[in-house]
Amino acid sequence: MDFKLILKKINNILTAEENKIFEAWHSESKVHRDYFNKVKNNYSKGIDIVDIQKGWADVSIKINKKKKGYLSYKYAAAVVLLFSTILTWYWNTENSETTPTLEPTVVHKKQIHIGSDKATLTLEDGSEILLKKGESFETDKASSNGEQLVYNKSRVPEKSTSKNILTIPKGGQFFLVLNDGTKVWVNSGTQIKYPVAFTTDKTREIELVYGEAYFDVSPSTEHNGSHFIVKTEGQKIEVLGTEFNIKAYDDDDHISTTLVEGKVLVKNGDDSKNLTPGHQSKIDRSTNKLVVSAVDVYNEISWKDGLFSFKNQSLEDIMKVLSRWYNVDVAFENKSIKKLTFNGIFRKNLKLDQILKIIQNTNEVNYEIKEKTITMK
Helix, strand or coil: CCCEEEEEEECCCCCHHHHHHHHHHHCCCCCHHHHHHHHHHHHCCCCCCCCHHHHHHHHHHHHHHHHCCCCCCHHHHHHHHHHHHCCCCEECCCCCCCCCCCCCCEEEECCCCCCEEEEECCCCCCCCCEEEEECCCCCCEEECCCCCCEEECCEEEECCCCEEEEEEEECCCEEECCCCCCCCCCCCEEEEEEEHHHHHHCEEEEEEEEEEEECCCCHHHHHCCCCCEEECCCEEECCCCCCEEEEHHHHHCEEEEEECCCCCCEECCCEEECCCCCCEEEEECCCCCEEECCCCHHHHHHHHHHHHEEEEEEEHHHHHHHHHHHEEEEEEECCCHHEEEEEEEEEECCHHHHHHHHHHHCCCCCEEEECEEEEEC
């Protein structure tokens, strides 16, 4: 069942056709009816926050007006943000049976903090600068207010090779504006290496050493046709001017590139594939095979907008994401629950306890917090 239909039913704005779909699902089983009542009850707690019917109408108008280009993900994002305002969460395990509520074990000795803006900047001479919210930094080449790092626009001779490295720890994130105007949202546990200034009329090339970053690339038309290349672990992404996300964490079994707008060419050794908006390339680390498939774009990039969006994701993958943002270790006492799949939307400014309790309330899993280690049971 599409979660949007459930919310529309609660607000009495289903079309006749949508109502048929909902009623068929609702009458199918007691599990479905219990789930609907659970969502309805939680929804009622935030009902006065926004006008849902107006919100849906506004989004529909925007979608209908947009006749060209792949920008529908932005309106999908508007829907996600709208409902995340009303509901702190929704968590869907339709096929689970109701079981007695489990009680988590919590042993707090070290405080678990919500992730924040912070990074380490390594300069050309090897010196390191800590960047964090509330503290400023400035040189003749770049400046930071503790939330973003912006490089001055200038051209340098071809022989210049000065590079900086920006490292984001677990529990951090940062926003970077490169010398050519390219914007980069850098996720937790990520390192990126780039020129302090790009050389005139030469290919602009940077390296995503590991981790995840979202790129809004300054068009080649503004740089005398100069292409932009992102290298990461044998993969090379060639772009002319576009928006895309690369995820290349060391503990993931694949490297993924998701195209939002424009076009890119993904090269992996002798293999190469063009991406179109709404598609994702994946390189399997064990086989080195490159495949392309359609994806839910916003589910892949919501992290940069302050949300965790989990769509049919395994508990194992969800806990990887949470471990990076909250800087905790995760262990599974019950290995069989790793592959349980869930759907959910969370704001990244929630405390970890809140998210874990929501997971626990599915009656599928329990957890234990001991210092900074989370054990899933």
